[in-house]
Amino acid sequence: MKKEKLWKSYKNTGDKKYKDELIVEYIDLVKIISGRLYTNYNSHVEYDDIVSYGIIGLIDAIEKFDLSKNVKFETYANIRIRGAVIDQMRSLDWIPRSTRHKFRVFEEAINKLQNQFGNNYNDEDIAKELNVDLKELYDIISEISTLSIASLDEKIEENSNFGVKSNNLDFSPEKKLLYNESVDNLHNVIEGLPERERTIVNLYYFSELTYKEIAEILKISESRISQLHTKIIAKLRKTIGN
Template identity: 60%
Template sequence: MTNEELWVQYKEYNSKEAKDALIIEYVELVKIIAGRLYTSYNAHVEFDDLLSYGIIGLIDALEKFDHKKNIKFETYANIRIRGAIIDQIRHMDWIPRSTRQKYKRIEEAVARLQKKFGNDFTDEQIADELGLTLEAFSKLLGEATTYSVVSLEEKIEDSLNFDIASNVVDIQPEDRFVENEMKKILSQTIEQLPEKEMRVMQLYYYSELTYKEIAEILEISESRVSQIHTKAISKLKIALNDLY
């Protein structure tokens, strides 16, 4: 039975067998998304837990997807699966308050330097702004890197709190404007980053490489990739904050 036939059997005839077959068909997508988020969260959660949360998102996507609309299920499911995993991680609240506060300090320092220098400033300047040695700042970046990823994910999820994929025709003009503006700002901000930060963001988000793979390409350590990523994320989050 083809994929299209499975959708018809499930949606129009409520076939449990077709639904089970669709879950099996798309479970690999859940594994890919869960694996990527597992890397982002620095192994603070179990991969199997992320996979379970993602399966919940996949089932939700299957139930709510309109197979008659002109949109790929993979696009819709990606949003639902990521959203389900991130929601569960939020509820776990496993990131210490001290880590959140440390990242907030970095973000505030970056915001102040952006007003002075745009997006082009050094680690040394951020360390000076924080009143830290370069070594202490590098350690701080390492501690805050996990929360930086979570923070950006949450900001994007909150910004797109309308159903992008299932209601393409029904999206209100103001919601469409926010979506387009957010994409434009993210794209522009990434393009304005210093070359190494831009390269890390492109390799991580567009090429979907791991820190280890990026480190090999750029010939730097994984910890350095993590630090560069954290700095770049703080700039993106500040740009998104300015939209609201």
């Protein structure tokens, strides 16, 4: 049965068998999103657990999706699936407080340097701002790298009108304006990044390559990609939150 017909059958009847068929139709979407998030959360959760959280988001999306709205289901479901996983991970409180504190301090240092020097600062400047040596700086970045990616997902979720707890498919005029401004600000920040950082953003978020694949392309170490990515996220989070 074609998806369009399946959707109409489910929305017209509410029959569970049609909903179950829709779940089967879109389960690959859950697996794709779960695989991506699994790499973000590293070894802190099992892949199968993420898939199960994602399925909750998919079911919620199927039940609440309005065929009359001019929104693709995949777009709507994507954010609800991610939102369901993020909500569950928040409830698990899987990041130690000490790591969260280190990330906040690191983010504040990046923002301060960004305000003072734009992109004209280096790792030595960050280390000096944090009052640590380079080895300590890289140890900190290694510890907070997983949290930084997850926190960017949370920040996007917080600033999205398609949150998992929301029944709305439409933007209000005010929210649409704020959303467009956030997108424009984020685009400007990405465009203003140094070329190598901008390349990492494009390869990781748009081409969806792994750190290892990006490292091979840029001919630098995988750990260096992780370090650069963590700094990029600190910059992007500030923009999304504005």
